[in-house]
Amino acid sequence: MTLRRPSNGWETMPPTSNQELISVDVTSAWYWEGNVVDAVERHLLWDGWKIVGKADTLSKARGVDLKASRPGRSLLIEVKGYPASTYRDPLRATEPKRTPPASQAQQWYSHAILKGMRLQHAYPEAEIALAFPDFPRY
Structure with a gap:
Protein backbone atom coordinates (compact mmCIF):
# COMPACT_ATOMS: atom_id res chain seq x y z
CA MET A 1 0.00 0.00 0.00
CA THR A 2 1.26 3.48 -0.82
CA LEU A 3 0.41 6.79 0.80
CA ARG A 4 -0.06 9.73 -1.47
CA ARG A 5 -0.51 13.28 -0.39
CA PRO A 6 -3.14 15.06 -2.48
CA SER A 7 -4.01 18.70 -1.92
CA ASN A 8 -6.76 17.83 0.59
CA GLY A 9 -4.68 15.50 2.84
CA TRP A 10 -3.35 11.93 2.91
CA GLU A 11 -5.14 9.10 1.16
CA THR A 12 -4.32 5.44 0.80
CA MET A 13 -3.76 4.10 -2.70
CA PRO A 14 -3.10 0.50 -3.76
CA PRO A 15 0.45 -0.04 -5.02
CA THR A 16 1.15 -0.27 -8.71
CA SER A 17 3.84 -2.42 -10.28
CA ASN A 18 6.32 0.46 -10.55
CA GLN A 19 5.72 1.84 -7.04
CA GLU A 20 7.67 0.80 -4.02
CA LEU A 21 7.25 2.38 -0.61
CA ILE A 22 10.68 3.21 0.75
CA SER A 23 11.24 2.93 4.47
CA VAL A 24 13.04 5.91 5.96
CA ASP A 25 14.52 5.54 9.43
CA VAL A 26 15.69 9.01 10.34
CA THR A 27 16.42 7.90 13.88
CA SER A 28 19.41 5.82 12.78
CA ALA A 29 21.61 8.86 12.06
CA TRP A 30 23.63 9.87 15.14
CA TYR A 31 23.04 13.54 14.30
CA TRP A 32 19.24 13.20 14.22
CA GLU A 33 17.74 15.60 16.78
CA GLY A 34 16.24 12.83 18.94
CA ASN A 35 19.64 11.14 19.27
CA VAL A 36 21.25 14.45 20.22
CA VAL A 37 18.54 14.95 22.88
CA TRP A 46 25.63 11.43 34.72
CA ASP A 47 26.31 14.96 35.99
CA GLY A 48 23.61 14.72 38.66
CA TRP A 49 20.73 16.55 37.01
CA LYS A 50 17.14 15.31 37.21
CA ILE A 51 15.26 15.25 33.90
CA VAL A 52 11.82 16.80 34.42
CA GLY A 53 10.69 17.06 30.80
CA LYS A 54 11.61 15.75 27.37
CA ALA A 55 9.88 16.51 24.07
CA ASP A 56 9.01 13.62 21.76
CA THR A 57 11.21 14.51 18.81
CA LEU A 58 9.94 11.74 16.55
CA SER A 59 6.39 13.12 16.70
CA LYS A 60 7.75 16.66 16.22
CA ALA A 61 6.41 17.76 19.62
CA ARG A 62 6.61 21.49 20.25
CA GLY A 63 8.05 23.15 23.31
CA VAL A 64 11.28 22.87 25.26
CA ASP A 65 13.30 19.89 24.06
CA LEU A 66 14.82 19.03 27.44
CA LYS A 67 14.10 20.31 30.95
CA ALA A 68 16.39 19.46 33.84
CA SER A 69 16.67 20.55 37.45
CA ARG A 70 18.96 20.52 40.45
CA PRO A 71 18.23 22.00 43.86
CA GLY A 72 17.77 25.72 43.24
CA ARG A 73 18.43 25.46 39.49
CA SER A 74 16.34 24.94 36.38
CA LEU A 75 17.85 24.21 32.95
CA LEU A 76 15.97 24.47 29.65
CA ILE A 77 17.70 23.16 26.53
CA GLU A 78 16.86 23.77 22.89
CA VAL A 79 18.33 20.97 20.76
CA LYS A 80 18.93 20.83 17.03
CA GLN A 107 18.76 28.34 9.40
CA TRP A 108 18.26 25.82 12.22
CA TYR A 109 21.08 27.48 14.16
CA SER A 110 19.45 30.90 13.89
CA HIS A 111 16.10 29.39 14.93
CA ALA A 112 17.76 27.87 18.01
CA ILE A 113 19.32 31.22 18.99
CA LEU A 114 15.94 32.93 18.70
CA LYS A 115 14.26 30.14 20.69
CA GLY A 116 16.92 30.50 23.40
CA MET A 117 16.25 34.23 23.67
CA ARG A 118 12.50 33.63 23.87
CA LEU A 119 12.96 30.98 26.55
CA GLN A 120 15.15 33.34 28.60
CA HIS A 121 12.46 36.02 28.35
CA ALA A 122 9.67 33.58 29.31
CA TYR A 123 11.67 31.90 32.11
CA PRO A 124 14.08 34.54 33.46
CA GLU A 125 15.00 32.39 36.47
CA ALA A 126 16.05 29.43 34.29
CA GLU A 127 19.42 28.70 32.74
CA ILE A 128 19.09 28.32 28.97
CA ALA A 129 21.33 26.13 26.83
CA LEU A 130 21.54 25.21 23.16
CA ALA A 131 22.75 21.77 22.04
CA PHE A 132 23.99 20.81 18.57
CA PRO A 133 25.73 17.78 17.07
CA ASP A 134 29.43 18.26 16.38
CA PHE A 135 29.46 19.58 12.81
CA PRO A 136 31.77 22.36 11.58
CA ARG A 137 28.75 24.34 10.36
CA TYR A 138 27.56 24.70 13.96
Whole structure:
Protein backbone atom coordinates (compact mmCIF):
# COMPACT_ATOMS: atom_id res chain seq x y z
CA MET A 1 0.00 0.00 0.00
CA THR A 2 1.26 3.48 -0.82
CA LEU A 3 0.41 6.79 0.80
CA ARG A 4 -0.06 9.73 -1.47
CA ARG A 5 -0.51 13.28 -0.39
CA PRO A 6 -3.14 15.06 -2.48
CA SER A 7 -4.01 18.70 -1.92
CA ASN A 8 -6.76 17.83 0.59
CA GLY A 9 -4.68 15.50 2.84
CA TRP A 10 -3.35 11.93 2.91
CA GLU A 11 -5.14 9.10 1.16
CA THR A 12 -4.32 5.44 0.80
CA MET A 13 -3.76 4.10 -2.70
CA PRO A 14 -3.10 0.50 -3.76
CA PRO A 15 0.45 -0.04 -5.02
CA THR A 16 1.15 -0.27 -8.71
CA SER A 17 3.84 -2.42 -10.28
CA ASN A 18 6.32 0.46 -10.55
CA GLN A 19 5.72 1.84 -7.04
CA GLU A 20 7.67 0.80 -4.02
CA LEU A 21 7.25 2.38 -0.61
CA ILE A 22 10.68 3.21 0.75
CA SER A 23 11.24 2.93 4.47
CA VAL A 24 13.04 5.91 5.96
CA ASP A 25 14.52 5.54 9.43
CA VAL A 26 15.69 9.01 10.34
CA THR A 27 16.42 7.90 13.88
CA SER A 28 19.41 5.82 12.78
CA ALA A 29 21.61 8.86 12.06
CA TRP A 30 23.63 9.87 15.14
CA TYR A 31 23.04 13.54 14.30
CA TRP A 32 19.24 13.20 14.22
CA GLU A 33 17.74 15.60 16.78
CA GLY A 34 16.24 12.83 18.94
CA ASN A 35 19.64 11.14 19.27
CA VAL A 36 21.25 14.45 20.22
CA VAL A 37 18.54 14.95 22.88
CA ASP A 38 19.25 11.45 24.24
CA ALA A 39 23.01 12.12 24.37
CA VAL A 40 22.50 15.40 26.25
CA GLU A 41 20.05 13.67 28.60
CA ARG A 42 22.59 10.92 29.39
CA HIS A 43 25.26 13.50 30.13
CA LEU A 44 22.97 15.51 32.41
CA LEU A 45 21.95 12.39 34.34
CA TRP A 46 25.63 11.43 34.72
CA ASP A 47 26.31 14.96 35.99
CA GLY A 48 23.61 14.72 38.66
CA TRP A 49 20.73 16.55 37.01
CA LYS A 50 17.14 15.31 37.21
CA ILE A 51 15.26 15.25 33.90
CA VAL A 52 11.82 16.80 34.42
CA GLY A 53 10.69 17.06 30.80
CA LYS A 54 11.61 15.75 27.37
CA ALA A 55 9.88 16.51 24.07
CA ASP A 56 9.01 13.62 21.76
CA THR A 57 11.21 14.51 18.81
CA LEU A 58 9.94 11.74 16.55
CA SER A 59 6.39 13.12 16.70
CA LYS A 60 7.75 16.66 16.22
CA ALA A 61 6.41 17.76 19.62
CA ARG A 62 6.61 21.49 20.25
CA GLY A 63 8.05 23.15 23.31
CA VAL A 64 11.28 22.87 25.26
CA ASP A 65 13.30 19.89 24.06
CA LEU A 66 14.82 19.03 27.44
CA LYS A 67 14.10 20.31 30.95
CA ALA A 68 16.39 19.46 33.84
CA SER A 69 16.67 20.55 37.45
CA ARG A 70 18.96 20.52 40.45
CA PRO A 71 18.23 22.00 43.86
CA GLY A 72 17.77 25.72 43.24
CA ARG A 73 18.43 25.46 39.49
CA SER A 74 16.34 24.94 36.38
CA LEU A 75 17.85 24.21 32.95
CA LEU A 76 15.97 24.47 29.65
CA ILE A 77 17.70 23.16 26.53
CA GLU A 78 16.86 23.77 22.89
CA VAL A 79 18.33 20.97 20.76
CA LYS A 80 18.93 20.83 17.03
CA GLY A 81 20.10 17.95 14.90
CA TYR A 82 21.87 18.22 11.57
CA PRO A 83 19.84 18.11 8.36
CA ALA A 84 19.91 15.01 6.19
CA SER A 85 20.62 15.26 2.49
CA THR A 86 17.40 13.39 1.59
CA TYR A 87 13.78 13.84 2.58
CA ARG A 88 12.23 12.16 5.63
CA ASP A 89 8.94 11.63 3.77
CA PRO A 90 8.97 8.04 2.38
CA LEU A 91 7.40 9.27 -0.85
CA ARG A 92 10.37 11.55 -1.49
CA ALA A 93 13.11 9.53 0.22
CA THR A 94 15.09 9.01 -2.97
CA GLU A 95 15.06 12.70 -3.89
CA PRO A 96 17.92 14.95 -2.83
CA LYS A 97 16.79 18.05 -0.93
CA ARG A 98 16.89 21.30 -2.85
CA THR A 99 18.50 23.05 0.12
CA PRO A 100 22.00 21.80 0.97
CA PRO A 101 22.30 20.50 4.56
CA ALA A 102 24.88 23.17 5.50
CA SER A 103 22.51 25.95 4.42
CA GLN A 104 19.60 24.39 6.27
CA ALA A 105 21.81 23.95 9.36
CA GLN A 106 22.52 27.68 9.32
CA GLN A 107 18.76 28.34 9.40
CA TRP A 108 18.26 25.82 12.22
CA TYR A 109 21.08 27.48 14.16
CA SER A 110 19.45 30.90 13.89
CA HIS A 111 16.10 29.39 14.93
CA ALA A 112 17.76 27.87 18.01
CA ILE A 113 19.32 31.22 18.99
CA LEU A 114 15.94 32.93 18.70
CA LYS A 115 14.26 30.14 20.69
CA GLY A 116 16.92 30.50 23.40
CA MET A 117 16.25 34.23 23.67
CA ARG A 118 12.50 33.63 23.87
CA LEU A 119 12.96 30.98 26.55
CA GLN A 120 15.15 33.34 28.60
CA HIS A 121 12.46 36.02 28.35
CA ALA A 122 9.67 33.58 29.31
CA TYR A 123 11.67 31.90 32.11
CA PRO A 124 14.08 34.54 33.46
CA GLU A 125 15.00 32.39 36.47
CA ALA A 126 16.05 29.43 34.29
CA GLU A 127 19.42 28.70 32.74
CA ILE A 128 19.09 28.32 28.97
CA ALA A 129 21.33 26.13 26.83
CA LEU A 130 21.54 25.21 23.16
CA ALA A 131 22.75 21.77 22.04
CA PHE A 132 23.99 20.81 18.57
CA PRO A 133 25.73 17.78 17.07
CA ASP A 134 29.43 18.26 16.38
CA PHE A 135 29.46 19.58 12.81
CA PRO A 136 31.77 22.36 11.58
CA ARG A 137 28.75 24.34 10.36
CA TYR A 138 27.56 24.70 13.96
